[in-house]
Amino acid sequence: MKEFMSLVRRDLLLSWREGGAIGTALGFYLIVVAILPLGLGPDLNLLSRIAPGVLWVALLLAALLSVDRIFHNDYEDGTLEALALGPLPLEAITAAKCLAHWISTGIPLTLTAPVLGLLLNLDAQAFAVLVLTMLVGTPAVSFIGAIGAALTLGLRRGGLLLSLLVLPLYIPILIFGVSSVSAVISGPSSFTASFLILCALSMASIVLAPLACAAALKLNLQ
Amino acid sequence: MQKYANPTRFMKIADAVLPWLTTATVILFVAGLYLTSVAPPDYEQGHTVKIMFIHVPSAWLAMMCYTIIAASSVGSLIWRHPLADVSAKTAVPIGVAFTFLALVTGSLWGKPMWGTYWVWDARLTSVLVLFFLYLGLMALWQAIEDPSRAGRSAAILAIVGFVNVPIIKFSVDWWSTLHQPASVVKMSGPAIHSSILIPLLVMAAAFTCLFFVLHLRAMQNEILRRRVMAMRLLQVERAANVEAGAPAE
C-alpha cells in the first residue's frame, strides 16, 4: 500500500510541476462551453435547458484531452518499465495512475463546472447536483480513458485514435450524468435512479478498467 | 498450440465448405427475393414493410458479427489460437458494411413511416453507437503495424466494447424513453404475420450464409496475405545475407 501511495504522490507532484496539462484541459473546457451560446444564440431558456448536457459533453472532451498523459510520459522516458519491475502488479500501477489523474484533472474540472453553469444560465438548484454527479462520474472518465491511453501507447497519431476508441465507451456516463442533473431541473425521471446507476458505472470501471489496461500495457511494454 | 498445421488445414476445410455454402446462399437469396416480392402489404404501412426484409437481417448480422469478433478476440488473447486473429481482423470490415446497411435501410424505412430520415429511436441510436465501436476497431487495426501486437490490442478493445454493448443499449433505451416526444410513433414492429415472417426468416438465413461465405473467403485472403508478407521478409533477409557476404544458401 505504501508503494501505491508513493506512486500516486509522485504522479500528483508531476502533474503539479507540469501545470500545463491541467491548464489546457481547463482552458478547453471553458472555451467549449463559452462558444456554444455564440453558436446557438443567446436565448436563455434554451441555454438553461441544454446546460447539463453541454457541461457534461464538454467535461468528457476536456478530460479526453488529458487522458493520454496518464501513460505517455512514463512510457517515453522508460519509467513505466522500471515501475513494472516494482512490487506492484500492472493493475495496481494503472489504478494508482488513474487515481492520480482523477485527482489532478477530474476534480479541477468538476469544480469549474458550476462556474461555467452560470454562463449557461443553469437552474439554481441544479448546481449542487451537477457537482455531485460530476464528482461521481469523473473517476469512470479517467479509468475508461486509461484503457484507450494504454491501447494507443506508442502510436504516432495516438491522440486522435484515442478519442475514437473511448468516446463510445463514455456514452453511458454521459447519459446517466445528464439525466440525473436534468431530473432535478425538469426531467420526468427520478434523480436517484440515474444517479445510482452512474455510481455503479464508476465503481465498475474502477474495478474492471485496470484489468484491460494491464493487458494492454503488457502488450505495449514488449 | 497447433502452430503450423492449423492455417493449412483451415484452408483445405474452407475450400471444401465454400462451394456448398455459396450454392446455399444463392438458393436462399432467390427464394427470399421471390417471397418478399409476393409478400402481402402490411395493413398499416403498405408495401414499405418490404424494407424490413433487408433492414432486420442487416441489423441482426451487425450484432452477430460483433459477437463473432468478441469470441475470436477471446480466442486470440487467452488461447493464442493463430486463426482467431485472422477471424477477428477479417470480420471487422464485413461488420462495418452490415451496420452501415442497417442504418441506411433503417432511415429509409423511417422516412415513409415518420416523415424524417433520422429519428433518435433507441434501436437506431444503439446501431449507430455499434457503428462507432466498429470504426474504433478498424482504426486500431490499421494504426499498429506489427500484426501480432495489432491483433491483441484490437482483441482487448473488442472485448471491452462487447462488455459495453448491453450497457450502452440499456442507457440508450433509458435515454430514449426520457426524450420520447409524445407525437412520434414508437417504431412498433408490424404484426408479424406468417406471410411476413417467412420471407423475413428466409432473407435472414440468406444474409447469414452470405456472411459466412464472405468471412471464410476473407480469412483465406488474410492467410495468403500473411504468407506473402512472410515470404517478402524472407527475400529481404536473403538479400541482406547476400550483401553481408554470407554464403547465400
Place this chain on the structure above:
Amino acid sequence: MHLIVENLTCVRGGRTLFADLSFRLASGESLRLQGPNGSGKTSLLRILAGFLELDSGTVRVDGVENDADIGEQCHYVGHLNGVKSTLTVGENLEFWCSYLPGTEINTALDRFALGDLQDIPAGMLSAGQRRRLGLARLLVADRPIWFLDEPTVSLDTGSCRIFAELVEAHIGAGGMVIAATHVPLGVEFQKSITLGKMAGADQ
C-alpha cells in the same frame, strides 16, 4: 541462487532470433551477450526481465525464499534512463527508494557523483549525468540480478570506470549480471553467449 534458462525460443515478426537457447547462472557469476545489432540481445534481456513473452522454453529462478518472480529480483537498465525531467535528482531517487522499495539514496548519489546535483531538476542535466542518475537506481534498491543493455552509452571514461567497479563489487557480493554491450565494460565476464548470424542460430 540460480537463474535457469531452458530451450528458450524467440520469434520476432516472423524471424527466429534464437532457438533452444539454454544456460544457467549462479550467484556471483556474470554473462556477456555478444552479437551484431538486431541479433536478439535486447529481446533476450527483455524476456529474462519478464517484459517480453517467450514462445517456448522456461526462465526461472530457484533458491529464492518468497519465490517472487524474476521481476522483483532484478534491475533492468535499457536504452531509456527512467528519469523524470521535472523532478529533481533527489526526488527521482527518493521515489525509487520508497517505491522499489530501497534503503537510502545517499550511497547511490555519492557513488555516481551526483551528490551536489541533488536539488537540480533532472531536465537540466547533461546526457551523461542523466544516464548516471538512471544507473543510480541500481544502488537504491538491492536486487540480486542485473540486466544491463548497453549500460555505458553516453558515459564518460571516468564514469565507465566507476560503473565497472560497481559491477565487480555486485558480482563479488554474490549478485548476477547479464550484460549486452559492444564496448568492453572493463569487467571480465566468466561466461559469454553469442547470438545471431555469425554463430548460426542452430546451436
Place this chain on the structure above:
Amino acid sequence: MFGLGPHYGFIFASYAIVAFVLAGMIVWIAWDGRTQRRLLAELEAQGVTRRSKRHGSASADPDAVFSGSDK
C-alpha cells in the same frame, strides 16, 4: 407504380443500396483473393520456397508468422 404504393422510391432505394454494398463486398474479396494468389505465385516462381527445405538456416517459415502472432 409497380403496385408498391406511394413509397416505392424508398423500397427501391434501400434494395439498390443493399445490393450495391453486398455486390461490392463480394467483388472486393474475390479481387483481393486473386491478387494475393498472384503475388504468392510470383514469389514462389522466384524461388522463395514456402517450406524452407534448407537445413539449419534461421530463415522464417512463412507459417511461423502465425506462431509469431501467437506471442
